[in-house]
Amino acid sequence: MTATVHPIGSARAASLEPMIQLAAADLNHVNAVILERMQSEVALIPELAGHLIAGGGKRMRPMLTLACAALLDYQGARHHKLAAAVEFIHTATLLHDDVVDSSGLRRGRRTANIIWGNPASVLVGDFLFSRAFELMVEDGSLKVLRILSRASSVIAEGEVSQLSAQRRIETSEDHYLEIISAKTAALFAAACRIAAVVAERDESVEEALDAYGRNLGVAFQLVDDAIDYSSDAATMGKGVGDDFRDGKATLPVILAYARGGEADRAFWRDAIAGGGAEPADLGRATILLRETGALADTLERARLFGRRAIDALGAFPAGRAKAALVEAVEFAIQRAY
């Protein structure tokens, strides 16, 4: 009951490599589908989509579909199109997110909205989103369509919910967890769940994989939230302090605000309500996040969700696929260190 139950936080450096190795052959097929189906006679579409799709993404979500299919010993090829659909949905949300947040940097490169403008990013996002549904329709499973259309609605709801919470320091931890469960974890969950559908496994298997993906997604987002205050642009691939400047009450901020004295709370209220435009403000914010233990406790919560993700895999037989999925969780957490 030591290493297997509490594997997270171990000194060993975790890696995505086992999952990449596991999924390598399938991922080539997925990449071929992605490249083929992002084409259009309208040249701007593959140009803009290719910038983001070819631009160094980890293919985390489609890899989860592939790895979960491997866990279930699925031998077919249906998951190639569906994993591509998942990546298209993800790419569409990234394009729209960057417009919503006026982001300038993603994965270490200038964002599409900066290069081609907001209109092109909005419309190419719509195209990729539609293409995702065309791929699902070609596969022909109404169950998969139900899972991914539901996930898409939930993602959009989560994004609007976060927008409504923006610049509101009073956002509660519970409400924030609901937001990221929707905007981030829903697609992780769906990516994993559809593997059970194509493998024609029963509802309990679907739910186990859904729980794995959902908890991993929450952990992943919490780590991202912490990194936004503890990394630099070079390692993160996006602008540091973006959340702070956008007035996003992420979990680190929610915890630091709850624990702060009156002066600190006034600082957070002003900074989140008004946007911390000054570098000195970001500096003070980072100090407060460390002093109150808010960053450390955000990561502790991430570890908790990570453990839940791993526990959700309990009923599956040990083996290469399960080990890769477990290590992916450890990798997601360790990114913060």
Add this chain to the structure above:
Amino acid sequence: MTATVHPIGSARAASLEPMIQLAAADLNHVNAVILERMQSEVALIPELAGHLIAGGGKRMRPMLTLACAALLDYQGARHHKLAAAVEFIHTATLLHDDVVDSSGLRRGRRTANIIWGNPASVLVGDFLFSRAFELMVEDGSLKVLRILSRASSVIAEGEVSQLSAQRRIETSEDHYLEIISAKTAALFAAACRIAAVVAERDESVEEALDAYGRNLGVAFQLVDDAIDYSSDAATMGKGVGDDFRDGKATLPVILAYARGGEADRAFWRDAIAGGGAEPADLGRATILLRETGALADTLERARLFGRRAIDALGAFPAGRAKAALVEAVEFAIQRAY
């Protein structure tokens, strides 16, 4: 070979009233689905969506689904959800269009992007689009899903294509017709075609209704293009001269440019490339569009597509539904006069 073959351009005032009467009972059901399915715990979603959905739209596209179903004597209720899905897709594209064009006025009211900002419009559009697919999945027809996911891709391609053609005076008439066939007519065609699917009619019926909707859609858009230069904001419900200021080479401009002398062509090049910000430029543009017959010929082409739409209904029995669909075409054309 007079009134039936060439009904368009008659002195009689056409109206949408017959189609509204025909579809009234069904439209109540569709509106109930729309109201129910635009709800969300995230208050901003129904607030923003309701502004546009309740804001005086004609429900043209869902009415076409209903009227085509009536033409086929369909007695079921499946088309209620699907017509709502069509309206959601349309509303999503309007929300995104207004962001893309930075529009300030639609249907005589301030646009959602002006009231709630671009981020909310983008994300609520994504939500409605996802909801549309959820409604289709509930209906359960893969054929309908195929038709509407394909239409959605084509719409997005058409929008990107128009964006790429923006400020390019050299856009050809053929290329422009391709753009509006995609961005506008594809959804008209799909709205009509799915009526044949729910009524379980064969491919030839699907194709006839598709052709009706597609030609009506092109006519509708060409009339809109003409109105943008010949109406005022009060009658049009959006800003007059918007296309001119956005540098859109719509058909009136393409024709006027082709027919102009060297000075006129230089004017068009500058105005479309640079955007006609000055009221005097819009005045000159309008004069040139009239003098060259470009406006009149745009409407003549609209009438041609309108005739094709009516011809596509040729094989269907005469009756109340057919008469309503024919008069809808006449109404679409007469809006310009």
